[in-house]
Amino acid sequence: MADKRSWALAITVCVAGFLWVQADSITETPAGQMFVYELHREIFQSEFEPLHKLFGHIYNDPMVFKCNKERFPDLPRWLRFTQRDPYENGFLYGTPLPQDQGKNIIEIFVTNKRSYDTFRERLVINVGPPVKQFPYQAEFFIELREIEKVLPAVVQEEIKRDIQHLWGTGNLEFVNITSALDRGGRVPLPLPGYFEGVYVKLGSDRPFSKCMQRLQTTAHQRECESGGKLTGDCSTCTNPANCISWCRSELFDLSKPVPPAPVPKVGSGVLEWGGEFSPPESPPDRDFFPDYIVTVIVPFALALILCVLLAYIMCCRREGVVKRNAKTTDLQLYHHHTIQGNANELRRMAGNDRQNVDRPRQCLQPLLMAEQPMAGR
Numbered sequence: 001m002a003d004k005r006s007w008a009l010a011i012t013v014c015v016a017g018f019l020w021v022q023a024d025s026i027t028e029t030p031a032g033q034m035f036v037y038e039l040h041r042e043i044f045q046s047e048f049e050p051l052h053k054l055f056g057h058i059y060n061d062p063m064v065f066k067c068n069k070e071r072f073p074d075l076p077r078w079l080r081f082t083q084r085d086p087y088e089n090g091f092l093y094g095t096p097l098p099q100d101q102g103k104n105i106i107e108i109f110v111t112n113k114r115s116y117d118t119f120r121e122r123l124v125i126n127v128g129p130p131v132k133q134f135p136y137q138a139e140f141f142i143e144l145r146e147i148e149k150v151l152p153a154v155v156q157e158e159i160k161r162d163i164q165h166l167w168g169t170g171n172l173e174f175v176n177i178t179s180a181l182d183r184g185g186r187v188p189l190p191l192p193g194y195f196e197g198v199y200v201k202l203g204s205d206r207p208f209s210k211c212m213q214r215l216q217t218t219a220h221q222r223e224c225e226s227g228g229k230l231t232g233d234c235s236t237c238t239n240p241a242n243c244i245s246w247c248r249s250e251l252f253d254l255s256k257p258v259p260p261a262p263v264p265k266v267g268s269g270v271l272e273w274g275g276e277f278s279p280p281e282s283p284p285d286r287d288f289f290p291d292y293i294v295t296v297i298v299p300f301a302l303a304l305i306l307c308v309l310l311a312y313i314m315c316c317r318r319e320g321v322v323k324r325n326a327k328t329t330d331l332q333l334y335h336h337h338t339i340q341g342n343a344n345e346l347r348r349m350a351g352n353d354r355q356n357v358d359r360p361r362q363c364l365q366p367l368l369m370a371e372q373p374m375a376g377r
């Protein structure tokens, strides 16, 4: 019984391991040539909903991909990823250099934006040694394209066919495809008719055609700078979207050996005797007294003067009540007091205690005295 169970376990582990290995996709690519790997949404769709296909229900879910080198946050330096929007396929593309040879394990995380399921896949890219040499390379700018529209194999073939016609040879390979945005181009307006532009670089072992060689002449440069009519343009395009900009094409002739840089001269390894070390002089002394006077003494003196002035004004120039009264004539003082008294009286009368107020005397007295004899009559 126990035997059977351990067998079942072993088989399960084997099958699981086999499936795990199967989950890795493996591709090969030689160094020095364009590598493109398309991430097909339909394939991942069946991973997310394996049973729905049986019932004839096929979804078209938005999906986003996130790619990175295994155990690293980013992709290898030579590899780029692009996906225009979640309803389109993604592309991994780039040109590995000879120093990038070896195994590149790429982790691809797919997120289904409808169900928010995720799926992980590993892609192993084995970069091999270069199989072909491309001593003649040429770069062309395709104005009316976006990088995702150029990467599918069908479009690459179309472009290659046009260039083959221009170059006069069938021996052509893509060396590099880059979006103009990665080369300092501007993001186009989100309107139909505006494109990012794509640079394609092709290589061959056949020399450039007569017509292409015209790209290297000064007459061609002058013509392009003046912006007038182009006479030397011999490019053709079966699909108008694939037409190249003649003035932005460039040739790279790598067939001639590059003169090696002058070798640096190696000395004996011992420094020359430079004499006794004399330490630099210490800087001259500085007199800080003027600074001290300006920043401390002058403000202090000013404060002291102001203090004394204020003290004199407050203590010696003040007029006391006694002093003032002594200076004032009696008549003036009396007048002032009566005014004060009357004002107080009026104030009291205006208040509630009108009854308590003394009967007015001064001005009414003569009147009252005049009334009395009249009343007596």
Ligand SMILES: *[C@@H]1O[C@H](CO)[C@@H](O)[C@H](O)[C@H]1NC(C)=O
Pocket (backbone or CB within 6 Å): 032, 095, 096, 097, 175, 176, 177, 178, 182, 183
């Ligand atoms: C391809 O083009 C990109 C962008 O200009 C550049 O960084 C990269 O070095 C090129 N690769 C090769 C192999 O020329």
